[in-house]
Amino acid sequence: MWRGLSALATRAARAPRRLCARRSSGAGPWAPGSTIFALSSGQGRCAIAVIRTSGPASGLVLRSLTASREPPPARSACLRLLRHPRSGEPLDRALVLWFPGSVPGLRPAEAGEFTRRAFAHGKLSLTEVEGLADLIHAETEAQRRQALRQLDGELGQLCRGWAETLTKALAHVEAYIDFGEDDNLEEDVLEQADKDVRALEAALGSHLRDARRGQRLRSGAHIVVTGPPNAGKSSLVNLLSRKPVSIVSPEPGTTRDVLETSVDLAGFPVLLSDTAGLREGVGAVEQEGVRRAHQRLEQADLILGVLDASDLASPSSCSFLDTVVAPLVAQSPDSCGQRLLLLLNKSDLLPTSTRDSDTALLGMPYLLLSCRTGAGLDGLLQALKTELAAVCGDPSTGPPLLTRARHQHHLQSCLDALSHYQPATDLALAAEALRLARRHLSHLTGGGGTEEVLDLIFRDFCVGK
Missing domain, CATH: 1.20.120.430 (tRNA modification GTPase MnmE domain 2)
Incomplete structure (x- = not known):
């Protein structure tokens, strides 16, 4: 049992930050017999602030602030006028909650100390404490x-x-x-x-x-966008992240380094990487970008391969299909290898009459998309949700x-x-x-x-x- 706990809910967040920045002498962190306090509702201005104390001197603190000989009834919220403990000057009206068992020494709480006391007294297991931190x-x-x-x-x-x-x-x-x-x-x-x-x-x-699904769900899955130059990789990254992360230009080779941004995709945390277009015979700077792109591909949990739907027969598209896409497709479905979604961008440039015949030559699953018009985005997001649930696990079902x-x-x-x-x-x-x-x-x-x-x-x- 905690030896004392009180909480004051005031109408304005006036508690100074310096209260939580120092430690009283002689009371090291996690000292079980000391009394601690903190602004529990978070920093910054707000309509309501919660000030929390725990420890032997909680009752003394409460009586000094409310100018009362006795604390309010146990576990009942009471409206009290708060006064400065020395001058008696009115400070605010607050709801006071008192959980008795109290007496001496008050110091600022360490980060997580209230929860650590709950753990020490058997109210939370260590895995439950970690769940609270993750929440x-x-x-x-x-x-x-x-x-x-x-x-x-x-x-x-x-x-x-x-x-x-x-x-x-x-x-x-x-x-x-x-x-x-x-x-x-x-x-x-x-x-x-x-x-x-x-x-x-x-x-x-x-x-x-x-396959470390829970750890990916906690820290984020790594999605790498790759493909030949000018396929629309940067446009796709901007579309998924809903902000201008990458420069979009008709000039091939605009992206020469790896650009990364954190994104919420279908409720899952994702680190999205935009990489240089994969091609040979380029300058030294772009070659380094291509090398880094290959390095990110090896680290990816999910790969979004992007091709220009209107230019599938180009040498760069064919090379990408042979060297990147084909090996990934050839993986056993039961293996724990990398996952791939193949996207054919610029579908708005395909004539309806030739769309099926042009794309049928791929001989593998794909999604049609137009980053310019947004056509096909809903289908892509649904496919990403399915893939990310496989990579991170579905938190709603199955074992923990x-x-x-x-x-x-x-x-x-x-x-x-x-x-x-x-x-x-x-x-x-x-x-x-x-x-x-x-x-x-x-x-x-x-x-x-x-x-x-x-x-x-x-x-x-x-x-x-």
Whole structure:
């Protein structure tokens, strides 16, 4: 239980920023016995501000501000006149909420300290804390949904279920070690433990083979726009980002470096890269741009290949189809390789009578688009939504995603420990493998008491959270 908490909701955000910028002497960060305060509603001018305190001296602070001997009724909002604690000058009228359990030492809260106290008192698991941090920083609808699922405890509950399976298996193995010759022990106790452990191994392996979808959803998928010169790549980037990111010109080779912008596409976070047109026999500067374009292609999660629909037979278009598109199309559908959407831009220049015959020569799926008129944009956005759901995972359905490298590390370590579970060879070593595997799962949801890990997780929280 927190030893004290009060919140003052005032009509104007008058709390000075310097209150959150210094630390009182003798009270280091995360000191459990100190009283902390912060502007919880965020910086800047606003109609309502929430000032939050937590710790032993919260009651004293509340009484000094409201000139009252007694705080308001517990967990009830009361309208009180706030006064300067020394001069008695009226400051504002505010709603006061009091959560009792209070007494001495007040200092500004560290970033994330309120949440860290909730974690320390068992009100939030570590994965739920990470979900709250992701929700604070969410910029797209898909990120918000994923963060809410993690904040609701879905990933933590899944891990706790796995830990219970390991605990039960460990209990069975240790019972067999101690009472293996006892007639009261069920005959198939080891077989059941082995069956449960092998099922858990399969579940862990399935989550670890998610191709980092959760991490892409949290940090953003990388989409690279590529193609021969003058196909309309820069026009497409400007169209998708809804701002003039790239210079558009009829002169081939205008883009000579990689231009990148963050975009919300169909609710998914995306880093969109505009690259130099791929061609040979150009100057030194454009050659470097082409080299960087190839480098970005190797890093891409999704590639948007753009061709001029009115000039499919040109040498540059044919070369792009042979060297870039064909190898990607030849990939196995079950592989975790890069994904491709082929776009035929400038469809407005194609006569209707020849459109089907000209494009049928490609022999592969494509989308028709006109960046100039916007025709075909809705179809492209729907295709991007489908592809991004495959790359990032759908946050609305399926099992909870692993959103951080830390999750991957502990699950992989758990799986590695289970690889040493061989009860037929040595029961004592098998029991130790189960203990180690269970320890890694506890690290995932509880941090394992490692202060460096906790500091890293709470570092990016807002002050007042």
